[in-house]
Amino acid sequence: MRKIMAVTGYKSYELNVRSANDQRLTYIKYALKQRIIAFIENGGEWIITSGQLGIELWACEIVDELKQDYDIKYAIIPPFNNQDKKWAEADQQLYQRLIHTADYYALLYKDDYKGPGQFTAKNQWLIEKSDCCLILVDDEYPGSVSYFLEQAKPYSEVNDYLIDYITSFDLNEVINEIQPNDLNS
Template sequence: MKNLYVTGYKHYEMGIFKMSDPRVHYIKQTIRDKLIGLIESGLQWVLLSGQTGVELWAAQIVLDLKEEGYDIRLAVIPPFDNQDARWSEELQEDYQEVIMLADFYQPIYDGDYKGPYQFKARDKWMLSKTEAALVMYDENQTGSVDFFLKEVQSYQEAHDYELYYITALDLQDTVEREQMNDPSYWDQT
């Protein structure tokens, strides 16, 4: 696999409203761990649309990994121009930094938001350009990622397409591993 789409919940779908929320650290660390394994297995490109939450955090992780010397490239393919127009200033700054540092950036549609068909077109485009997707997903929590997963089911009827998941169990494993690596954790009685 050379090209991977990374997606998942938007920040507010997870009840995260401040990027200083400790859950962001654990989500990013879990994404990092998954990506390193895939890079070591030959992954060359991470593609994402840059939406808030999992995708924006994954983009930041890819940029960090590039700085650390990993051979990985980042493509940001939003469904339309100015998708960040209604975001908070902090999220806009993060997004602008990501698209500035990405190896490739190109909106699917020129111009601003026109309708939900642009999101469906994004999903179809991502499926056609990647061999697999890494998806943060919990079957007990609905969100925008459900639309992509429905598109994948249809696509898999005629194409070989692999799904990798980040689940609540993966996140819990990351939390526990980091706690156990913290020397002060063992001092508690």
């Protein structure tokens, strides 16, 4: 049984999502929520992320909401201190709110950013501390997610580690499923 799932994917700017009001965010969050609920209903207990912009923070937001109806927890383990230092103010506020409501929060490295090795270590930590991962990515254009995948794929070949994907095809399915319906109901 898989109890701990790492969630990652594109950063908001890689998806060109610049606002919490972006219509595409409705579909992305719906897809994430459905997969997270399925994970919970199959015995999942924890969602872990590094709290990066985009998919990771949105997943934490979703889990924070799902805690009202499900026994689920989330952890944010940033690769270094002050990772939100250069973010837009709205993103910083969301991050600060989520780290304060997280069930577990700890820095992987206590210092501020020192180099790209901190991201490599963060990916490895997330992979080794989870039973599976959920990644929103398009294989043709993986962006920064490619670094996580470069570590997760070889790990999954020698360990019982499931990599679950949300692809552009999955997002199109979500759009087709919910677009005809009233999104406010």
